[in-house]
Amino acid sequence: xxxxxxxxxxxxxxxxxxxxxxxxxxxxxxxxxxxxxxxxxxxxxxxxxxxxxxxxxxxxxxxxxxxxxxxxxxxxxxxxxxxxxxxxxxxxxxxxxxxxxxxxxxxxxxxxxxxxxxxxxxxxxxxxxxxxxxxxxxxxxxxxxxxxxxxxxxxxxxxxxxxxxxxxxxxxxxxxxxxxxxxxxxxxxxxxxxxxxxxxxxxxxxxxxxxxxxxxxxxxxxxxxx
Amino acid sequence: xxxxxxxxxxxxxxxxxxxxxxxxxxxxxxxxxxxxxxxxxxxxxxxxxxxxxxxxxxxxxxxxxxxxxxxxxxxxxxxxxxxxxxxxxxxxxxxxxxxxxxxxxxxxxxxxxxxxxxxxxxxxxxxxxxxxxxxxxxxxxxxxxxxxxxxxxxxxxxxxxxxxxxxxxxxxxxxxxxxxxxxxxxxxxxxxxxxxxxxxxxxxxxxxxxxxxxxxxxxxxxxxxxxxxxxxxxxxxx
Numbered sequence: 001x002x003x004x005x006x007x008x009x010x011x012x013x014x015x016x017x018x019x020x021x022x023x024x025x026x027x028x029x030x031x032x033x034x035x036x037x038x039x040x041x042x043x044x045x046x047x048x049x050x051x052x053x054x055x056x057x058x059x060x061x062x063x064x065x066x067x068x069x070x071x072x073x074x075x076x077x078x079x080x081x082x083x084x085x086x087x088x089x090x091x092x093x094x095x096x097x098x099x100x101x102x103x104x105x106x107x108x109x110x111x112x113x114x115x116x117x118x119x120x121x122x123x124x125x126x127x128x129x130x131x132x133x134x135x136x137x138x139x140x141x142x143x144x145x146x147x148x149x150x151x152x153x154x155x156x157x158x159x160x161x162x163x164x165x166x167x168x169x170x171x172x173x174x175x176x177x178x179x180x181x182x183x184x185x186x187x188x189x190x191x192x193x194x195x196x197x198x199x200x201x202x203x204x205x206x207x208x209x210x211x212x213x214x215x216x217x218x219x220x221x222x223x224x225x226x
Numbered sequence: 227x228x229x230x231x232x233x234x235x236x237x238x239x240x241x242x243x244x245x246x247x248x249x250x251x252x253x254x255x256x257x258x259x260x261x262x263x264x265x266x267x268x269x270x271x272x273x274x275x276x277x278x279x280x281x282x283x284x285x286x287x288x289x290x291x292x293x294x295x296x297x298x299x300x301x302x303x304x305x306x307x308x309x310x311x312x313x314x315x316x317x318x319x320x321x322x323x324x325x326x327x328x329x330x331x332x333x334x335x336x337x338x339x340x341x342x343x344x345x346x347x348x349x350x351x352x353x354x355x356x357x358x359x360x361x362x363x364x365x366x367x368x369x370x371x372x373x374x375x376x377x378x379x380x381x382x383x384x385x386x387x388x389x390x391x392x393x394x395x396x397x398x399x400x401x402x403x404x405x406x407x408x409x410x411x412x413x414x415x416x417x418x419x420x421x422x423x424x425x426x427x428x429x430x431x432x433x434x435x436x437x438x439x440x441x442x443x444x445x446x447x448x449x450x451x452x453x454x455x456x457x458x459x460x461x462x463x464x
Contacts, residue, residue, distance in 0.1 A: 010330055081312045
């Protein structure tokens with residue numbers, strides 16, 4: 001089992017090393033997130049009271065769309081020089097490839113979110129008075145669900161000719177529960193409401209995270225062989 | 227000598243297409259087998275199955291006396307593959323690529339081993355250069371280093387000479403000769419008859435997903451005699 005996790009760590013190290021050298025994916029994701037912020041800050045009056053209602057949805061649109069850019073690249077980079085075959089030949093359960101990719105994508109997506117969130121709050125002139133701990137927990141749990149299923153579907157889509165178009169089409173219907181839950185929870189936190197009133201959504205997201213970690217874990221070997 | 231590869235009735239179907247039709251193959255440890263066959267005969271598919279990259283649709287495969295279906299992940303430690311694809315990452319340096327693969331294969335004394343294999347393939351000077359600036363020949367040399375990094379018992383090569391410069395060909399020949407001296411098992415696909423015959427102990431001809439011929443190198447005679455045999459077995463196609 002220790003070899004499994006050391007292989008996961010090696011894949012994360014490899015992906016982050018390659019990414020931080022070129023910053024191709026991170027810069028694209030950040031630029032996209034900032035574009036969303038700028039466009040929505042012009043579309044809605046940042047000072048208006050209604051922004052409290054809109055801002056959670058705007059934030060998650062920015063997070064998810066920029067995240068998809070990263071997910072799309074994560075397996076396309078393995079197609080160059082057929083590196084995915086090199087991974088498949090490694091003496092480790094192929095689920096390690098899945099988890100390595102998930103954690104690599106999670107770190108990069110979370111990093112973009114950590115940079116973009118304060119910019120969203122500043123540009124929309126929003127004074128957040130809720131619990132930062134709950135907000136971070138909601139963002140991490142929702143991002144994990146999005147990345148876990150997104151990584152699996154990115155691997156599926158990477159074998160097709162139009163993978164960059166296909167991934168959003170197959171991913172968005174599947175992540176609807178996470179998106180709704182994330183927006184509802186963020187809205188409650190931004191409104192200063194009692195988190196227990198929307199706790200059901202956090203439970204939904206946690207169940208989703210577990211299901212969409214276990215299912216790809218079981219199916220990933222078959223997916224790679226296909 | 228022990229039987230290192232034992233394949234029985236291997237088949238492979240992809241969609242509606244039957245690529246391999248019941249391949250039987252037995253190879254003793256330390257032998258050098260060269261596989262010949264026309265394009266589309268199923269050579270690469272067979273190599274992918276034997277190297278545990280993909281699973282057969284049916285049939286059984288044993289590597290080093292162990293059933294592959296039960297032990298694929300562990301058995302991959304004993305296998306190295308050189309393909310016409312390098313399996314390398316352009317944004318990492320030569321050293322970082324080998325560090326990554328070494329960690330995946332749990333290679334002991336990794337830094338020292340990386341220095342050894344890089345100097346063996348003549349890339350000691352390019353230790354910290356990103357792979358994306360490498361020429362085709364350098365990429366293939368680094369690919370050889372990647373494949374032998376973990377000292378595999380069996381090395382599979384799929385048309386390894388494609389696109390190589392003279393220096394890379396000499397390095398590959400030297401690596402293969404070294405493996406033969408160390409009694410490692412080598413299975414190579416090539417379209418180059420003279421190179422394939424020069425190295426091999428055994429010859430396999432595949433045609434239309436079936437074994438058309440399998441015999442010792444001594445059975446096939448000279449290069450011209452082998453070419454005649456090949457034409458006879460594949461019906462003049464190459």
